[in-house]
Amino acid sequence: MTTVLQAQDVFAGYGEVEILHGVSLAVGEGEVVAIIGPNGAGKSTLLKAIFGLVSIHGGSVQLMGQDVTNSAPDSIVRSGMSYVPQTENVFPSLTINENLEMGAFVRRDGLRDRLERVYDLFPDIASRRGERAGRLSGGQRQMLALARALMLDPKVLLLDEPSASLSPKMVDSIFDKCGDINRGGTAILLVEQNAKEALGFSSRAYVMAVGENRFEGESQSILDNEEVGKLYLGA
Numbered sequence: 001m002t003t004v005l006q007a008q009d010v011f012a013g014y015g016e017v018e019i020l021h022g023v024s025l026a027v028g029e030g031e032v033v034a035i036i037g038p039n040g041a042g043k044s045t046l047l048k049a050i051f052g053l054v055s056i057h058g059g060s061v062q063l064m065g066q067d068v069t070n071s072a073p074d075s076i077v078r079s080g081m082s083y084v085p086q087t088e089n090v091f092p093s094l095t096i097n098e099n100l101e102m103g104a105f106v107r108r109d110g111l112r113d114r115l116e117r118v119y120d121l122f123p124d125i126a127s128r129r130g131e132r133a134g135r136l137s138g139g140q141r142q143m144l145a146l147a148r149a150l151m152l153d154p155k156v157l158l159l160d161e162p163s164a165s166l167s168p169k170m171v172d173s174i175f176d177k178c179g180d181i182n183r184g185g186t187a188i189l190l191v192e193q194n195a196k197e198a199l200g201f202s203s204r205a206y207v208m209a210v211g212e213n214r215f216e217g218e219s220q221s222i223l224d225n226e227e228v229g230k231l232y233l234g235a
């Protein structure tokens with residue numbers, strides 16, 4: 001399998017405080033990979049570091065063989081990676097349509113076609129395209145955030161807890177939608193608190209704790225691993 005995203009021995013943090021102490025991971029073309037681990041493990045920080053939002057002071061990030069360590073997010077987006085943050089991932093005062101247009105800010109050509117393709121995938125928000133995003137429910141906002149990230153046809157999508165604080169039914173809808181996106185050929189790197197769902201959805205996973213890799217492997221074998229279950233899955 002071709003590797004689309006590789007983080008190698010990444011050290012990063014906020015100011016003087018180091019949060020990631022040499023974290024590594026890889027995502028293959030079209031693969032779904034999960035990152036699970038307790039609160040404060042550094043999962044969000046890792047996604048931010050990969051996406052150029054937190055500076056990396058050791059190690060490297062490669063996107064389709066190209067070094068993107070500490071590249072600016074807009075250049076990373078142009079190279080084929082999109083990111084949906086854990087919070088504040090839509091502009092509430094803008095309309096749904098404007099949110100999607102913002103998602104394509106680095107590429108204006110073919111905008112109309114890409115908008116229609118994204119609306120085809122998300123009929124529920126398509127019917128409300130002129131409404132302000134702030135009027136959407138939590139689940140619909142999460143759908144809009146996903147839709148926005150797809151506006152540039154990414155090869156890899158970074159998702160930070162897309163199912164957080166949603167109803168069980170909405171959690172299922174979000175995972176279904178992620179499945180559709182993945183079947184379209186986009187690889188997904190998914191951070192989740194909802195470990196069982198994430199392991200059920202992904203093919204491989206990494207368990208992180210205190211800024212380090214703790215376990216990695218096939219998602220099913222992590223689900224079956226008693227030690228991981230006791231420590232991280234509440235089993």
Ligand SMILES: Nc1ncnc2c1ncn2[C@@H]1O[C@H](COP(=O)(O)OP(=O)(O)OP(=O)(O)O)[C@@H](O)[C@H]1O
Nearest residue numbers: 014019037038039040041042043044045046086193
């Ligand atoms: N902007 C920031 N400035 C300083 N420290 C931060 C900042 N953001 C996060 N941290 C700290 O970094 C550590 C890792 O946080 P991070 O958000 O990456 O964890 P997480 O694994 O995503 O947790 P959660 O499951 O709660 O989302 C925590 O100790 C947190 O307090």
Ligand SMILES: [Mg+2]
Nearest residue numbers: 043044045086
């Ligand atoms: Mg987080």
